[in-house]
Amino acid sequence: xLTFTIRRLVLAVPxxxxxxxxxxxxxxxxxxxxxxxxxxxxxxxxxxxxxLALGLGEPTHIRFFKWLVQFFWIEPQVFxxxxxxxxxxxxxxxxxxxxxxxxxxxxxxxxxxILSWQTRSPVMDIVVQRLPQTLWVVGxxxxxxxxxxxxxxxxxxxxxxxxxxxxxxxVTMIGFSIPPFFTGPLLIVxxxxxxxxLPSIYDTTLKVVSWDTFVIQFKQMVMPVMVLALQTTAQxxxxxxxxxxxNLNQDYVRTARAKGLSEAVVVMVHVLRNSMIPVxxxxxxxxxxxxxxxxxxxxxxxxNGIGSLLIGxxxxxxxxxxxTLTFMFAILIVLFNxxxxxxxxxxxxxxxxx
Amino acid sequence: MTEAxxxxxxxxxxxxxxxxxxSRGADIWAQFSKHKGAxxxxxxxxxxxxxxxxGPWLWxxxxxxxxxxxxxxxxxxxxxxxxxxxxxxxxxxxxxxxxDHMAQILAGGRASMAVGWAAMLLxxxxxxxxxxxxxxxxxxxxxxxxxTDLFLSLPILPLLLVAVTLFRQPLRANFxxxxxxxxxxxxxxxxxxWMPTARIVRGxxxxxxxxxxxxxxxxxxxRPFAIIRRHLLPNVLSPIVVSAxxxxxxxxxxxxxxxxxxxxxxxxxxxxGKMLADAVPRMSEYPERVLLPGIAISLTVLGVNYxxxxxxxxxxxxxxxx
Numbered sequence: 115x116l117t118f119t120i121r122r123l124v125l126a127v128p129x130x131x132x133x134x135x136x137x138x139x140x141x142x143x144x145x146x147x148x149x150x151x152x153x154x155x156x157x158x159x160x161x162x163x164x165x166l167a168l169g170l171g172e173p174t175h176i177r178f179f180k181w182l183v184q185f186f187w188i189e190p191q192v193f194x195x196x197x198x199x200x201x202x203x204x205x206x207x208x209x210x211x212x213x214x215x216x217x218x219x220x221x222x223x224x225x226x227x228i229l230s231w232q233t234r235s236p237v238m239d240i241v242v243q244r245l246p247q248t249l250w251v252v253g254x255x256x257x258x259x260x261x262x263x264x265x266x267x268x269x270x271x272x273x274x275x276x277x278x279x280x281x282x283x284x285v286t287m288i289g290f291s292i293p294p295f296f297t298g299p300l301l302i303v304x305x306x307x308x309x310x311x312l313p314s315i316y317d318t319t320l321k322v323v324s325w326d327t328f329v330i331q332f333k334q335m336v337m338p339v340m341v342l343a344l345q346t347t348a349q350x351x352x353x354x355x356x357x358x359x360x361n362l363n364q365d366y367v368r369t370a371r372a373k374g375l376s377e378a379v380v381v382m383v384h385v386l387r388n389s390m391i392p393v394x395x396x397x398x399x400x401x402x403x404x405x406x407x408x409x410x411x412x413x414x415x416x417x418n419g420i421g422s423l424l425i426g427x428x429x430x431x432x433x434x435x436x437x438t439l440t441f442m443f444a445i446l447i448v449l450f451n452x453x454x455x456x457x458x459x460x461x462x463x464x465x466x467x468x
Numbered sequence: 469m470t471e472a473x474x475x476x477x478x479x480x481x482x483x484x485x486x487x488x489x490x491s492r493g494a495d496i497w498a499q500f501s502k503h504k505g506a507x508x509x510x511x512x513x514x515x516x517x518x519x520x521x522x523g524p525w526l527w528x529x530x531x532x533x534x535x536x537x538x539x540x541x542x543x544x545x546x547x548x549x550x551x552x553x554x555x556x557x558x559x560x561x562x563x564x565x566x567x568d569h570m571a572q573i574l575a576g577g578r579a580s581m582a583v584g585w586a587a588m589l590l591x592x593x594x595x596x597x598x599x600x601x602x603x604x605x606x607x608x609x610x611x612x613x614x615x616t617d618l619f620l621s622l623p624i625l626p627l628l629l630v631a632v633t634l635f636r637q638p639l640r641a642n643f644x645x646x647x648x649x650x651x652x653x654x655x656x657x658x659x660x661x662w663m664p665t666a667r668i669v670r671g672x673x674x675x676x677x678x679x680x681x682x683x684x685x686x687x688x689x690x691r692p693f694a695i696i697r698r699h700l701l702p703n704v705l706s707p708i709v710v711s712a713x714x715x716x717x718x719x720x721x722x723x724x725x726x727x728x729x730x731x732x733x734x735x736x737x738x739x740x741g742k743m744l745a746d747a748v749p750r751m752s753e754y755p756e757r758v759l760l761p762g763i764a765i766s767l768t769v770l771g772v773n774y775x776x777x778x779x780x781x782x783x784x785x786x787x788x789x790x
């Protein structure tokens with residue numbers, strides 16, 4: 115298993131490089147000119163200089179290589195410097211000074227970070243600003259969704275075709291069938307417009323310092339979390355139910371019952387452990403999908419997280435931002451695929467990788 | 469002579485006639501028809517398919533015709549509770565440009581269903597093919613799963629948005645505005661949504677090919693493609709069917725999401741997603757304009773999902789007959 119993990123980790127490097135190349139080339143093909151918004155009165159030679167300042171003068175392969183250096187070499191330097199100087203955890207370590215910023219009066223050898231075309235500020239700084247909102251809303255929604263889904267799936271399968279199973283299946287089916295761009299506006303009209311209980315817009319500037327602000331934070335998180343959690347619950351509980359059904363009729367379950375194990379042990383230990391194998395994979399694979407799905411939910415509730423950052427950058431033709439964000443998603447996905455595969459092998463001895 | 473000398477042993481007697489032989493299809497149908505949700509879902513799917521196929525022909529109102537004098541007509545049921553402006557000629561009301569809502573729902577459904585079916589079939593074929601190859605042939609496993617990882621690692625919605633803006637012009641020039649968009653959306657959804665099917669099929673094949681009956685088939689000299697066709701594919705049929713229904717549902721929702729974000733079909737061509745998106749700003753005054761397309765999407769997807777659930781139970785030989 116260790117060799118498998120190491121092999122996969124080594125394999126992940128070319129995979130990621132290839133993915134980054136694919137995204138880069140796709141964006142390279144994308145129509146639209148970053149200079150399109152510049153007024154026509156600007157002379158062409160000035161425009162050409164502006165283009166060079168955006169880093170567009172070089173041929174494609176040089177720009178790709180530069181982006182790779184910026185992403186894998188310069189941004190980690192900035193991160194390490196930040197860790198050792200400002201962060202709470204690692205600031206006991208001696209301060210480092212790997213990164214030399216560019217600017218007026220800077221040294222000749224300075225490090226250029228990935229800059230957004232919209233704001234001319236480093237992409238990573240904006241990502242760090244947007245990340246907490248997404249982690250809170252989307253992450254919380256995922257946790258809530260999984261916690262609801264697993265018991266529903268187990269009990270639905272155990273009592274197949276019972277009233278609970280029919281009701282549970284119906285609720286999860288509804289969750290699966292109603293898209294977030296319908297549930298979102300629907301919830302806003304019901305709970306914000308008619309009832310007036312919950313705010314329709316997520317206020318990012320709110321700081322939780324007291325009980326009152328906590329209540330406000332809780333209220334504004336309810337609707338987006340519910341919209342997202344409904345999707346997760348629906349998906350995971352369906353897989354959970356299917357996996358449980360596959361295992362409940364196996365011979366080993368009959369053997370376990372025959373040797374006198376209690377029903378709780380049979381279901382919760384023997385069947386559940388075997389049924390969790392595919393479900394763990396689905397949970398791991400669903401994490402990036404929740405980022406993609408969160409684009410619409412973040413749009414509807416005006417949560418300025420990563421999803422809305424990505425869609426804003428895409429519509430504004432901010433290619434460095436789109437490139438960096440999509441590649442960060444790609445890293446996450448490759449990582450979670452690896453985790454899912456390792457768990458699959460650890461949990462199921464029938465799967466042989468080596 | 470022989471009859472008299474042979475003692476009749478009670479346990480060997482057949483006292484009841486043997487049950488009539490039942491075909492596999494009849495078994496599946498018997499199990500399927502027990503599932504009320506699946507029957508309802510399948511019925512609704514057939515109903516909505518027929519409605520969007522022959523509905524525009526029966527209703528005969530042009531969904532894109534502007535009728536500015538008859539704008540903002542409320543649906544008939546609004547007239548029951550208030551003195552809202554209703555009209556028998558416009559049972560579902562009209563929008564802010566006077567376009568007939570019922571005709572729009574029917575035309576929008578036609579687009580959504582066509583995209584859904586085509587994209588689902590495409591992604592199913594790609595997914596099953598790659599999943600079987602990766603699960604069965606160890607040599608191909610690494611390459612194909614890296615390919616799957618690669619596709620799974622591409623964030624789908626941004627990719628869809630980029631691709632739609634990229635290839636819109638050439639396809640429109642060749643196949644017309646609607647036909648070009650249809651091909652583009654179907655291909656993009658199909659090419660970006662086969663991965664779950666492939667992974668599920670591969671996982672099942674990996675577990676199945678260590679089973680005794682595959683060893684037995686191999687030991688009598690069955691060739692690999694015969695094993696796949698005769699022994700493996702029937703055993704992975706139920707996950708394929710489940711992911712087919714999931715795929716149809718996802719394709720309909722993805723198409724609506726694209727329309728909702730405003731990058732789908734041309735702006736005068738109604739689809740459920742675009743009708744919903746257009747109605748959201750005036751939702752508190754005219755809730756039916758959001759509710760009707762939203763409910764249409766949701767009910768269709770709900771029907772498809774229930775159908776898949778019933779099919780799953782009916783197609784699985786372990787469950788059938790219990």
